[in-house]
Structure formats: structure tokens, C-alpha cells
Amino acid sequence: MELLNLSVLSGPAILFPENPFYQLLLLILITLGGVLITVSVHLIPVGGAPAAMAQATGVGTGTTQLAAGAGLTGLLVAVSVYVLSGSGLICVLLGGIGSTIMISIVMLISNIGYIYGVGVPPASGKASRDPITKDRQDTYVSKGTEGHGIPTAAFISGAAGGIIGGIGGSLIFVVLLKASGLSGDDAAAILPISVILSIALFFVNAVIASYNIGGTIEGFYDPKFRKVSKAAAVSAVITLICGILCLYTMIQFGGFGLMAG
Amino acid sequence: MTAAKIQNGNGKEDKKFFLFEKTALIGLVSGLAGIYTALLISFRSASFADSVNTPFSFAAGIGMIAAIVWAADAVRKISKYGLGTGVPSVGMFGIGIACVIAVFSVFLNTIWSPVIGTALALIIGLVSGKLINSALGMNIPDMEKRIAEITTGCTLAIISSVVIVAGTVQNISGYEYIMAGIVALGFIGVAVAVFHAYNANLGPDEMKDRTRMLTILDASLLLLIFAAAALFWRAGQNEGIQTIIGSTVTIFMSIVFIFTAYYKFWTYVKRDAWKITETGLLPGEEDLN
Numbered sequence: 001m002e003l004l005n006l007s008v009l010s011g012p013a014i015l016f017p018e019n020p021f022y023q024l025l026l027l028i029l030i031t032l033g034g035v036l037i038t039v040s041v042h043l044i045p046v047g048g049a050p051a052a053m054a055q056a057t058g059v060g061t062g063t064t065q066l067a068a069g070a071g072l073t074g075l076l077v078a079v080s081v082y083v084l085s086g087s088g089l090i091c092v093l094l095g096g097i098g099s100t101i102m103i104s105i106v107m108l109i110s111n112i113g114y115i116y117g118v119g120v121p122p123a124s125g126k127a128s129r130d131p132i133t134k135d136r137q138d139t140y141v142s143k144g145t146e147g148h149g150i151p152t153a154a155f156i157s158g159a160a161g162g163i164i165g166g167i168g169g170s171l172i173f174v175v176l177l178k179a180s181g182l183s184g185d186d187a188a189a190i191l192p193i194s195v196i197l198s199i200a201l202f203f204v205n206a207v208i209a210s211y212n213i214g215g216t217i218e219g220f221y222d223p224k225f226r227k228v229s230k231a232a233a234v235s236a237v238i239t240l241i242c243g244i245l246c247l248y249t250m251i252q253f254g255g256f257g258l259m260a261g
Numbered sequence: 262m263t264a265a266k267i268q269n270g271n272g273k274e275d276k277k278f279f280l281f282e283k284t285a286l287i288g289l290v291s292g293l294a295g296i297y298t299a300l301l302i303s304f305r306s307a308s309f310a311d312s313v314n315t316p317f318s319f320a321a322g323i324g325m326i327a328a329i330v331w332a333a334d335a336v337r338k339i340s341k342y343g344l345g346t347g348v349p350s351v352g353m354f355g356i357g358i359a360c361v362i363a364v365f366s367v368f369l370n371t372i373w374s375p376v377i378g379t380a381l382a383l384i385i386g387l388v389s390g391k392l393i394n395s396a397l398g399m400n401i402p403d404m405e406k407r408i409a410e411i412t413t414g415c416t417l418a419i420i421s422s423v424v425i426v427a428g429t430v431q432n433i434s435g436y437e438y439i440m441a442g443i444v445a446l447g448f449i450g451v452a453v454a455v456f457h458a459y460n461a462n463l464g465p466d467e468m469k470d471r472t473r474m475l476t477i478l479d480a481s482l483l484l485l486i487f488a489a490a491a492l493f494w495r496a497g498q499n500e501g502i503q504t505i506i507g508s509t510v511t512i513f514m515s516i517v518f519i520f521t522a523y524y525k526f527w528t529y530v531k532r533d534a535w536k537i538t539e540t541g542l543l544p545g546e547e548d549l550n
Contacts (some may be wrong), residue, residue, distance in 0.1 A: 048347070062347045192441030196448060197361060204357035207350045212397050215346040234396050238389045242358060245365040245381075252368055253437065 023251070027243050029175045034205045034239025035232050036168030041067045041209035042228045043161030044103060045154035048215045050146070054118045057125055057147035057154060057218045059110050063210035064203065067165060069106070071202045074099030074166030078173055079195055088178065092170045099166025100159050107150050107158050114149040122149025124218055131221045132156060147218075157219030168205075173198040179247050180254030190253055197246045201239060208235045279406040280383075288331025289379070292417035295324020296375045299424050299507075313428035314500075318491065318507035319514050325421035325487075326480040326518070329454045332414025333476040337459045337469070339407040344399075348463065351411065352456030358385055359415030360448050366416075367423055367430050367440065374430040378416050386412035415455060418480075419447045425484075425511060426491045439494070446486065454479035471529040474522055481518035488512040 046066055047058030059066055077098030082091040114120055123140035124130065125147030130137055132153045141147050150158070176194040177187060212231035213224050279285060298320035303313055315321075332355065340348045359382060366378030389412075390405030423430060426443050458475040459467075488511035495504045531537065 062350065064346070064350045064353050068353075189437040192445065193364065193437060196441060196444050197364060200357040200360040200448070202357075203353045207346075207354040207357070208393065208397070210346045210350050211344070211393055211399060215344075230396055234392045237392060238358075241385055241388070242361045245361050249365045249368045 023179070023247065026175050026179050027240065027247060030172055030201075030243035030246065031236050031240050033168040033171035033175070034201055034235050034243070036171070037067070037071065037165050037202055037205040038209045038212075038231050038235035039228060040161040040163075040165030040168060041206050042213060042217060042225055042231070043164065043220055044070075044158045044217075045107070045150055045219050046210075046213075046215070046217055050216070051148075054114055054120050054148040055145040056216055057123070058150065058216060059106055059158075063213070063215065063217075064206050066103075066106070067206035067209075068203060070099045070103040070162050071165050071169045071206070072199065073102035074162075075169050075173060075195065075198060075202070078166075078170035079191070082174065082177070083191075086183070088174045091174055092167055095170025095173075096163040096166035099169070100162035103162035104155075104159050107155055111150050111155075118148070120148040122151045123147050124151045124154065124221075126218050126222050127153070153221055154219040157221075160220075169198055169202050172201050176246055176250050179250040181251075182254050190250065193253065194250065197249070201242055201246070204238060204242065205235050208238065279403070279410065284331055284334045285410060288327045288334075288414055288417070292324040292328035292331070292414075292421065293375060293379065295320040295322070295327070296417070296421055296424050299324075299428075300372065300375075300430065303428060314504045315424070315428040315507045316503075316510075318425050318428065318488075319511045321421045321424040322484045322488065322511045322514060325418050325425070325484060326477060328414045328417035328421065329451065329480040329483075330473060330476050332411045332418070332455045333458050334473070335407045335410035335414065336456055337472055339401065339404060339411075340459055340463070342401045344401075348460040349452075349456045351408070352452050355386075355408065355411035355455065356415045356448060356452040358382070358389065358412050359419060359451075360444060362412070362416050363419035363423070363447075364440070364444060367420065370431055372431065375417070375420050378420055379413055382413040382416040383409050386410070411455065415451050418451045418454075419444060422447045422451070422483075422487050425487045425508075426494065428491075428507075443487075443490075446490075450483045450486065454483050466533055468529065468533055471526065471533060474526040474529060478519060478522035478526055481515045481522055485512065485515040485519065488515055 041063055044066060045058035046063045047056040047060050048062055050056035051058045052060030074095040078091045078095030081094045085091065111122060114122065120142065121140045124137045125141050125145070128138045129135065130151055130153050137147070137151065173194055176197055177190065180187070180190045182190055209231050212227055217224050219225070280289065299315050299318045302317045303315040336348065336352055339351055344351060362378050362382050362385065366374045366381065369377060386409030387405050390408030393399060393408070394401060394404040420430065423440065423443050427436065427439050454476065457479055458472045462472045462475060488508050491508035492505055492512060495508060498504065
């Protein structure tokens with residue numbers, strides 16, 4: 001398969017650039033990447049400003065910053081892996097793992113801060129029992145707060161969000177790079193542009209998810225998570241519009257690079 | 262009666278098409294005019310085809326500042342309603358779409374790139390703002406117009422920065438490397454210049470002129486960085502003194518802007534502060550015990 005560099009398998013014809021529907025497939029993959037980013041932000045426990053004062057469950061910063069931090073780490077891993085290995089599939093998977101490691105470190109360190117620094121036990125304000133460990137939560141929530149710290153279910157949800165978001169971001173990057181049709185040294189010129197375009201799409205989708213959840217969410221068990229389909233639809237439309245522009249840029253750029261080379 | 266009058270006045274302003282409001286008109290017209298002044302009065306070097314001599318690149322700098330002020334004003338208007346996600350989120354949304362549009366329109370390789378970029382940014386901003394406002398249930402008045410304004414302002418700012426550094430919006434060899442660097446810097450630089458001022462000044466005593474002066478200060482600092490990049494790039498080509506006139510003028514202009522804006526901002530801060538007190542000396546060892 002040309003797209004993911006899996007020469008062992010002989011995939012369907014649509015995966016080769018000669019097919020007339022190849023560009024349509026690339027566009028669908030970019031849209032899928034955007035939707036994955038939007039879904040991933042819904043899974044990450046974000047507390048916003050209240051969580052910074054240990055008055056709400058989650059990491060104490062905004063959705064955009066948190067998603068961008070983890071997403072950019074994933075993208076950095078993906079780009080490094082792509083430059084070293086040249087394989088699209090490994091690049092996408094390791095991008096997801098890079099994001100997961102980053103978001104897990106953030107959640108672990110902020111939990112250490114909440115437990116040993118502020119002196120509060122991790123407790124969820126939205127669920128009376130932790131959906132995974134079945135531990136009692138509501139008795140540990142301090143009066144006047146909506147929970148604090150990052151309990152087990154939120155932690156696992158955040159790690160899952162990291163892997164989905166990282167895969168989405170890396171997928172956009174790989175598809176944009178493959179759209180140019182360049183490889184090896186020719187691709188060096190186009191690498192930074194495709195990274196910047198995927199960062200731009202990452203931020204756009206993170207903000208769409210952030211508006212949908214209204215700034216704070218605890219994870220997959222939060223009632224706000226049910227609104228995810230709306231955000232996914234909006235994200236699909238906006239990413240599709242931006243994806244057409246990105247694809248046109250990369251394809252035109254690929255032709256330009258081929259002429260120059 | 263005064264309240265009714267103010268309400269009436271606001272109502273009248275809201276009825277006007279959003280591009281004909283004063284800030285929008287100034288940002289749009291001076292942004293485009295600055296870019297085209299710099300683009301049209303430029304000379305290609307005879308001996309070295311990659312070098313574009315733009316003696317009027319400071320005009321694009323002024324255009325960049327005007328576009329950033331326009332976008333920051335829209336951020337101020339939209340954030341007053343309370344987004345619930347922090348002021349930076351709307352700035353990052355605008356810059357994300359603006360970055361895609363700016364890269365697309367510059368790689369169209371035509372002199373009409375700034376106009377095409379502006380039109381696309383307006384349309385995509387309106388569509389995405391409408392989608393977010395109605396489908397996600399934000400219900401913020403005029404959200405689509407403000408997002409269109411932020412997107413267009415950011416697009417104009419990024420295209421201006423391309424003109425300041427590279428001197429052209431038409432492809433020259435090695436352009437993709439320069440473009441990537443400019444857009445990477447412009448992405449976060451323009452975003453911070455757009456959302457920082459309101460985020461730093463927000464509160465019940467937020468004043469329009471103070472916020473705007475801080476925006477101009479941020480934009481001038483960004484302009485200084487771009488002008489320095491342009492100067493080093495041109496100087497490295499060793500094409501004679503005439504190629505670095507534009508960037509040198511931009512550097513001096515941005516330094517003047519920085520000091521003027523800082524002085525004015527500090528004057529406004531002193532005007533709006535209830536009292537300015539000294540913090541005093543640090544407590545001694547015997548005071549702590």
C-alpha cells in the first residue's frame with residue numbers, strides 16, 4: 001500500500017496515487033483525523049481555572065493548552081519517526097503513544113501536586129462511584145467544590161484520549177505529506193509546511209471540542225460526554241473545508257517541487 | 262434616559278454591516294493597502310533572481326499592526342459574553358483557520374493572493390462561526406461575524422509578515438523554507454498578539470483604549486522580530502545596501518512604536534488605577550519571627 005508504506009500487503013487499488021479517487025480518500029482521512037482529535041479532547045479530564053485551585057476534577061488548565069501540549073508532543077514523535085523510518089503506519093501509531101505518555105505524565109504530576117501539595121484526595125464530583133474501581137467518590141468531595149484531583153477512571157479516560165488525539169494529529173500530518181507525492185530529500189522542503197498545517201488543524205478541532213464541553217469535563221462518564229456527536233459533526237464540516245485547502249496546497253507544492261527537482 | 266440613549270446608539274451600530282464598522286474598515290483597508298504598497302513598489306534584483314527589493318516593506322508592517330488591532334478588537338467583543346473556555350481559545354481557533362488559508366493563498370502564486378485570502382477567510386469564518394454558534398449551542402450574539410473578523414485579521418497579519426520578510430507573495434526558489442519559518446513564527450506570534458491584550462486586561466475596569474494600546478505594543482514587538490529576520494536574510498544575500506532599506510526602516514519604525522505604545526499604555530494604567538503604592542522593602546529577619 002502506497003499510503004501507509006506496507007509493501008508486504010497488496011491493498012485495494014484506491015490506496016495508490018494512480019486511482020482517481022485517491023485524493024478523495026486523502027480528504028476523508030484528514031476529516032477522520034480532525035474528528036478523532038475532537039473526540040479525544042472530550043476524553044481528557046480538563047478542569048480549567050477551578051481545577052487549578054483544586055475545586056474541580058481534572059488537570060488545572062484549559063482544554064486548548066492541554067490538548068495542544070499532548071498533541072504537539074505526539075506530532076513531534078510522529079515527525080521524528082517518519083523521518084527515521086519512512087513508514088506511515090508506525091508513524092501514526094507511535095504518534096498516539098507519544099501523546100499518551102505526555103498526557104499521563106501531566107496527570108501524574110498534577111495528582112502528586114494535589115495529593116501531597118494541596119492535601120486533597122482525588123475524587124470525582126460527577127459520579128458517586130468510580131465507574132472502573134467502584135470506589136465511593138461523593139464522601140471524599142470537599143464541601144463547596146466539584147471534586148478534586150484525577151481519580152482512576154478520569155486517568156484512564158485521559159490516557160485513552162491521548163492515544164486517540166495523537167493518532168488523529170499524526171494521521172493528518174502523514175496524509176498531508178503523502179499528498180505531495182514527494183519522498184526522501186525532496187520531502188525535506190514540504191515537511192515543515194505539513195507540520196504547521198497539521199498543528200493548525202489540531203488547534204481548530206481542540207477549540208471546537210472545548211466549546212462543546214464548556215471548558216470542563218471529567219472523562220467518558222461525565223454527562224457532557226453525550227454531546228460528543230454534535231462536536232464531531234461540526235468538526236467534520238470545518239476540517240473538510242480546511243482539508244480541501246490543505247490538500248490543494250500540498251498537491252500543488254508537490255508538483256512545484258518535482259519541477260524544481 | 263441616558264441608558265435608553267446608549268441602548269439606541271448600540272442598536273444603531275449593530276445594524277450596520279459588520280465590515281463597515283470603524284475598526285473593521287480601518288483594519289481591512291489599511292491591511293490590504295499596506296500589503297499592496299509593499300508588493301507593487303518592489304524591484305527584482307537584476308543579478309540575483311531570488312532577491313526582491315522592497316523599500317516600502319514598512320507599509321506592510323503598518324498593515325500588520327492594523328489587522329492585529331482589528332482581530333484583537335473582535336476578540337474583546339466576543340469574550341465579553343464569557344466563552345467559558347478562556348480568551349485564548351477563540352484566538353487559537355482564528356489563527357488555526359487563518360494559517361491554513363494564508364498558506365493556501367500564498368502558494369496560489371499570484372499577485373491577488375492577499376485578496377483571495379481575505380475573501381476566503383471571511384467566508385470560512387462566517388460558516389464556521391455559524392456552525393459553532395448554532396450547532397454547539399453557544400448562543401453568543403454575532404459570534405459568526407466576530408469569528409470572521411478574527412480569522413480575516415489573522416490571515417492579513419500572516420500574509421503581511423510574509424511580505425515583510427520574503428518581499429513577495431510569488432514563488433521564488435527556496436521560498437518553501439522561508440515560508441515555513443515565517444508561518445511557524447507568525448502562527449504563535451500573531452495569536453499571542455491577538456488574544457494577549459484582552460486576556461491581560463479583562464475585568465470590570467477593562468478600558469478599550471488601554472487594551473488597544475497593549476495590542477499595538479504586542480504587534481510592534483512581533484514586527485520587530487520579523488523586521489530583524491528580514492534584515493538578516495537580505496544582508497546574508499550580500500546584494501548591496503539598497504536591499505536592506507525596507508527592513509532597516511521597519512526596525513526603526515517598530516522600535517518607535519514599541520516605546521510610544523509602552524509609554525501610552527503606562528499612562529493609561531496610571532489613569533485607571535485607584536492608587537499606586539510602593540511595595541516597600543522585604544521584611545527583615547526579626548520581623549518574620
